[in-house]
Amino acid sequence: xxxxTIETYYHPYQGSAGGWGALKATTRHWLQSRNSTRNVKTMLxxxxxxxxxxxxxxxxxxxxxxxxxxxENGAKAVNWEATSKxxxxxxxxxxxxxWLYQQSDYFLEYQGRLTEPMRYDPVSDHYLPIxxxxxxALIADTLKGLDHAxxxxxxxxxxxxxxxxxxxxLFARAYGTNNFPDCSNMCHxxxxxxxxxxxxxxxxxxxxxxxxxxxxxxxxxxxPGTNHPRMLDTLREVIKRGAQVVCFNNLKERGLxxxxxxxxxxxxxxxxxxxxxxxxxxxxxGGDMAAVRxxxxxxxxxxxxxxxxxxxxxxxxxxxxxxxxxxxYLAEVAATPWQHIIEQSGLSRAEITAAAQVYARADRVIxxxxxxxxxxxxxxxxxxxxxxxLLLRGNIGxxxxxxxxxxxxxxxxxxxxxxxxxxxxxxFLNHLERRFDIxxxxxHGHATVETIQAMLEGSSKVFIGLGGxxxxxxxxxxxxxxxxxxxxxxxxxxxxxxxxxxxxxxQALILPCMGRTDIDMQASGPxxxxxxxxxxxxxxxxxxxxxxxxxxxxxPAIIAAMAEATLGKQPVDWSALAxxxxxxxxxxxxxxxxxxxxxxxxxxxxxFYLGNSAxxxxxxxxxxxxxxxxxxxxxxxxxxxxxxQLNSQTLIMQTLRSHDQYNTTxxxxxxxxxGIKGERxxxxxxxxxxxxxxxxxxxxxxxxxxxxxxxxxxxxxxxLVPYDIPAGNVAxxxxxxxxxxxxxxxxxxxxxxxxxxxxVILTAHQSxxxx
Numbered sequence: 109x110x111x112x113t114i115e116t117y118y119h120p121y122q123g124s125a126g127g128w129g130a131l132k133a134t135t136r137h138w139l140q141s142r143n144s145t146r147n148v149k150t151m152l153x154x155x156x157x158x159x160x161x162x163x164x165x166x167x168x169x170x171x172x173x174x175x176x177x178x179x180e181n182g183a184k185a186v187n188w189e190a191t192s193k194x195x196x197x198x199x200x201x202x203x204x205x206x207w208l209y210q211q212s213d214y215f216l217e218y219q220g221r222l223t224e225p226m227r228y229d230p231v232s233d234h235y236l237p238i239x240x241x242x243x244x245a246l247i248a249d250t251l252k253g254l255d256h257a258x259x260x261x262x263x264x265x266x267x268x269x270x271x272x273x274x275x276x277x278l279f280a281r282a283y284g285t286n287n288f289p290d291c292s293n294m295c296h297x298x299x300x301x302x303x304x305x306x307x308x309x310x311x312x313x314x315x316x317x318x319x320x321x322x323x324x325x326x327x328x329x330x331x332p333g334t335n336h337p338r339m340l341d342t343l344r345e346v347i348k349r350g351a352q353v354v355c356f357n358n359l360k361e362r363g364l365x366x367x368x369x370x371x372x373x374x375x376x377x378x379x380x381x382x383x384x385x386x387x388x389x390x391x392x393x394g395g396d397m398a399a400v401r402x403x404x405x406x407x408x409x410x411x412x413x414x415x416x417x418x419x420x421x422x423x424x425x426x427x428x429x430x431x432x433x434x435x436x437y438l439a440e441v442a443a444t445p446w447q448h449i450i451e452q453s454g455l456s457r458a459e460i461t462a463a464a465q466v467y468a469r470a471d472r473v474i475x476x477x478x479x480x481x482x483x484x485x486x487x488x489x490x491x492x493x494x495x496x497x498l499l500l501r502g503n504i505g506x507x508x509x510x511x512x513x514x515x516x517x518x519x520x521x522x523x524x525x526x527x528x529x530x531x532x533x534x535x536f537l538n539h540l541e542r543r544f545d546i547x548x549x550x551x552h553g554h555a556t557v558e559t560i561q562a563m564l565e566g567s568s569k570v571f572i573g574l575g576g577x578x579x580x581x582x583x584x585x586x587x588x589x590x591x592x593x594x595x596x597x598x599x600x601x602x603x604x605x606x607x608x609x610x611x612x613x614x615q616a617l618i619l620p621c622m623g624r625t626d627i628d629m630q631a632s633g634p635x636x637x638x639x640x641x642x643x644x645x646x647x648x649x650x651x652x653x654x655x656x657x658x659x660x661x662x663x664p665a666i667i668a669a670m671a672e673a674t675l676g677k678q679p680v681d682w683s684a685l686a687x688x689x690x691x692x693x694x695x696x697x698x699x700x701x702x703x704x705x706x707x708x709x710x711x712x713x714x715x716f717y718l719g720n721s722a723x724x725x726x727x728x729x730x731x732x733x734x735x736x737x738x739x740x741x742x743x744x745x746x747x748x749x750x751x752x753q754l755n756s757q758t759l760i761m762q763t764l765r766s767h768d769q770y771n772t773t774x775x776x777x778x779x780x781x782x783g784i785k786g787e788r789x790x791x792x793x794x795x796x797x798x799x800x801x802x803x804x805x806x807x808x809x810x811x812x813x814x815x816x817x818x819x820x821x822x823x824x825x826x827x828l829v830p831y832d833i834p835a836g837n838v839a840x841x842x843x844x845x846x847x848x849x850x851x852x853x854x855x856x857x858x859x860x861x862x863x864x865x866x867x868v869i870l871t872a873h874q875s876x877x878x879x
Contacts, residue, residue, distance in 0.1 A: 117787035193220025200235035222620035223657035248673035257284030265576030266517025269637035272663035273526035286553030293556035299513035302491025308728030313510035321508025323470035329480020333363010362781035392454030394745030406464035426502035472508030483864035489739035505725035522640030563591035583849035631687035647715025749816035763842035792831035813848035
């Protein structure tokens with residue numbers, strides 16, 4: 109039996125990122141969409157003027173209409189959305205909700221586009237058709253029947269446009285709540301909090317052009333080859349001109365090792381590639397803060413040596429004029445023992461010294477990071493540590509340097525700019541009240557974890573999801589599903605069928621919405637929406653395909669109709685806004701700084717830059733300076749709640765995506781760069797741990813997570829795959845392993861689930877050893 113195991117799904121990949129492998133995968137997805145000829149033409153409109161913004165990642169683009177501006181995973185996202193397959197009333201008549209719930213996430217989304225509004229019937233356990241007017245009436249009646257507005261939760265996915273997000277937050281605040289759980293709460297909340305508390309703005313300080321000037325780029329905790337592949341082109345250009353790219357990632361990822369550019373004929377025809385790093389370090393899970401702490405400790409030594417020569421390594425003029433707290437931070441670094449740094453980082457002193465020397469030799473440095481940094485208990489301190497590293501040599505506020513958190517979904521940053529924030533600023537609320545002559549709630553609302561807790565307790569009774577897949581994306585899956593099922597009403601505004609549609613409240617609605625590729629025709633004519641990328645560039649997006657059904661409505665139109673059914677024409681004429689999105693943008697321009705003349709600016713080639721105060725060295729902090737926060741290294745990256753349960757069998761697990769995946773959307777069952785084919789229930793593990801634990805490759809195991817409560821969190825049937833990952837660490841795909849993430853295991857300050865640092869025990873199933 110075992111002889112047919114691991115060889116069938118594990119084939120170590122020999123190629124580079126991109127190249128012929130990417131072209132083959134893209135072609136396969138074109139053919140599977142059933143619209144291959146049309147979709148080839150559609151792809152050429154991606155990220156182009158008079159086209160649509162890729163519904164995938166938020167990586168920015170240099171304005172160059174002559175270039176093809178999509179990547180393999182962008183092609184998957186477009187083909188996935190632009191399918192001709194339909195999920196309609198006949199589909200729901202054929203399949204019960206209970207049966208669909210038993211199917212895989214891949215099966216669900218592969219069924220096609222949602223094409224008409226549906227209402228769940230608990231008697232028959234099927235979704236039945238409902239008219240749009242009746243759906244809006246049900247939502248309005250339920251909202252108006254609540255005891256108070258804070259019993260409703262308004263969730264937002266990063267796919268929503270600026271226009272939809274602004275209308276959504278205006279509706280909810282006019283209704284009376286700041287309950288805005290969103291996908292940021294689960295991914296980059298630590299970046300926003302860490303940056304805001306350090307430099308006064310919760311966004312990256314670099315523009316895409318800064319990568320052309322940087323002497324060194326430090327990449328922390330991210331896998332761009334899968335999660336934002338267009339970044340590979342940028343890193344390739346950095347390497348090609350002789351600058352340094354230093355990578356810190358606990359797995360060896362092909363997308364950080366070498367890249368064959370699909371648009372480079374020489375590389376393609378010769379099977380050549382560009383190496384994408386000048387140094388690659390594999391710290392332990394959660395060890396990035398310790399690694400940076402060690403780098404700064406080395407820099408202190410180099411600074412002392414420079415002073416003896418009458419020179420300086422640190423930018424003392426910048427530190428004196430623009431920072432506060434640096435002396436205390438440097439004292440904390442000096443007092444941190446090397447043994448603690450080495451043990452927690454998993455790197456040697458020589459490796460850390462080499463990385464620090466690269467930083468010391470570079471005049472202009474960019475630090476990028478993603479969810480490998482932001483989903484730990486100590487994520488905010490880690491972001492603070494990275495910012496402090498940059499501040500030491502004035503690497504914020506000069507060309508070719510700065511902080512660059514790499515966001516995931518294509519408008520997750522824009523949604524926050526538009527006011528999707530459970531803790532809005534006083535200034536934003538004041539602008540809303542003045543412009544719309546209303547009183548808005550001032551108390552903090554619920555983020556994602558608080559939303560789940562409130563629904564579990566019964567204090568929140570309505571859940572409205574603007575995109576996304578809340579049931580699959582959130583931690584502690586069993587508790588999240590219990591929470592949703594306790595609601596009086598759940599509403600999912602979606603393009604495709606997903607897990608969340610099958611985890612219903614007592615009443616449930618599916619409202620089919622347009623995607624980025626769809627032509628959005630309203631009363632005033634075809635509409636454009638706008639998005640904001642990771643570099644604070646705002647640009648227009650207009651669909652190019654006829655929607656599959658006349659029953660599919662745009663997100664702004666759905667939100668406006670919900671609001672009008674609930675609030676009447678207060679505080680705005682909602683239907684008039686839905687008829688012409690220019691009117692929405694005029695309101696945005698009145699309320700949000702940086703958007704003056706919004707409708708004119710989106711006609712500029714490449715869109716327009718919102719600006720960044722920290723980039724101008726204007727620090728919107730209490731001290732009016734950049735704050736060098738001072739944290740001790742954590743005693744252990746795991747929280748105290750599990751400390752007493754740790755033993756020699758305990759491993760630290762991180763969840764991650766496969767290459768055939770974007771967030772919770774599963775495009776296929778392969779993970780080409782990691783060598784996985786036709787399988788998702790795998791655990792990547794260091795070969796030394798296999799031997800130490802008496803396990804073997806291909807063996808099936810159960811995974812149990814540890815936490816300080818009586819809940820059993822366990823998943824079954826995962827196969828062991830040896831991989832280049834630090835000893836003591838393992839990795840597995842989400843959402844399959846989200847049931848292992850305890851709801852109360854969250855980051856300090858950010859409340860982000862600690863999906864990258866989970867204490868687990870592997871228990872072997874009996875199976876035959878592979879020869």
